[in-house]
Amino acid sequence: MTAAILTAALTGPMATKADNPNLPTSPEEIAADAEAAYAAGASIIHVHLRDAEQRPTADLDIARRTIALIQERCGALVQLSTGVGFGVPFEDRAALVELRPPMATLNVCSMTFADGEFLNPPDRVRALANRMRQLGVKPELELYDTGHLDVALALHREGLLVEPLQFSIVLGVRGGMAATADNLMHFVRRMPPGSIWQVIAIGRAHLPLTTVGLALGANARTGMEDTLMVRAGVPTSGNTELVNRMANVTRALDRELASVAETRERLGLDAASGPGTNPS
Template sequence: MSVTITVAPTGPIATKADNPTLPTSPEEIADAVAAAYAEGAAVAHLHFRDADGLPTADLGIAERTVELVREACPILIQISTGVGLGVDFDDRARLVELRPQMATLNPASMTFGEHEFSNPFPGVRRLAARMQELGVKPELEVYDTGHVELCLRLIEEGLIAGRPQFSIVLGVRGGAAATPANLQTMVERLPDDAIWQIIPVGRANLQLTALGLALGGNARAGMEDTLYLRKGEPVEGNTPLVRRAVALARALDLSIASPDDAARTLGLVPAAAAQGSL
């Protein structure tokens, strides 16, 4: 069995004040992704930042970042339409017009820490339909059991084609806690043919990543999800986190999927063939 490792180098929350090795410019993000690819990452989950380091849905910045990543390595591209808290839903949704191989689809509004993450379901339906028109594979990000039920509704309505791809995010305040029981419950609610990965946020990152891999899931690693390699030890860039996820998979006698392996599983055009599509 092979495992797909996704690198999430930046995210919408942390800043360089939190950890100076966080990549924020297009060049820094591309360098971080290339290093992660060299360690075994097959997918890059991309957020974008403006010149002040703030989350942005600016199409020019997004396009420039993706171009640099594709020049640096043949990794699969997944754009986040979550972007950042407070960014308008319609602005975030327009990122799929860049036609990446994959993009996130968040099915529900929710409390996210001290803020609101707005994803009105009528807008989610429209975004799912547009992604289907453009041939962009949805990554269904679910933070609680009710989110899974909304995704099942989208599947029933024919808005999600092919094998559904889920990301189970645990540990965000406002979503399900990062516990083994919650992970097991979420996995049991997924369709039988679903592809899924575990995204444990914060202090449970290591333990829940290991459990997710043992349960048959894929894994995401990077500074979007944790800024520490272990308690009290800030991580120096994304590479150590990707290396750790790869080591966990290999310790479980799992092989590491290449971008082409991952593309076949997900029903995507191989990364090399998609280089000129943006």
């Protein structure tokens, strides 16, 4: 099998330090965790931004500072979340791609997300996909249900997405697909040949379903966005523990971890692009 691309999702949009005090929320904390995750084998750092009150934000100054601090501390690729969090206007979320990170999320459908509404209107999703294509920002296509795949493939047919397509199969969010192996396999069978994909399994399903994905040849994502526990009843000591665990699982399955250079090549990233290339 090819080397596995390991993504570290450090913060997420919902948990706070009240849920686990080891959650990084400030730019400095996120950058420190990014450096440790990179040292443990992660080639991509998935970034959610928080303000001083730990609330999700799309503030461009916070984004620039967070990206700059990560760049100072490690060579990992930055993947900005345009999902951001509930209550943040779509226009503010979409503006993050103007910073030209190598990658950013593209959530293709609106949905009920736990107790909130995750709004991604079709016309605005289409415009964002087009803008990302213009800027050379690679979309990480986050798919929470099987119908989301059909929408993503329609965007590809319209010429708004450039191959290789990178899918994240999200399992375990209330309002989306339940976290079961059967749901995962159904989704995998529907993906077009040549797709690059990873499992994002939430909570107690995180370790087993991410491991199944790795065994099937997928990439992997881990971090405190996806689970705050290292095992039932035991809070994780932080992102480093989770990334080290997933790196060990990958090696136990006789797979190597992809370097940043290998990740760039596999995902078709423009070597000239990267965080901070656009001062706007």
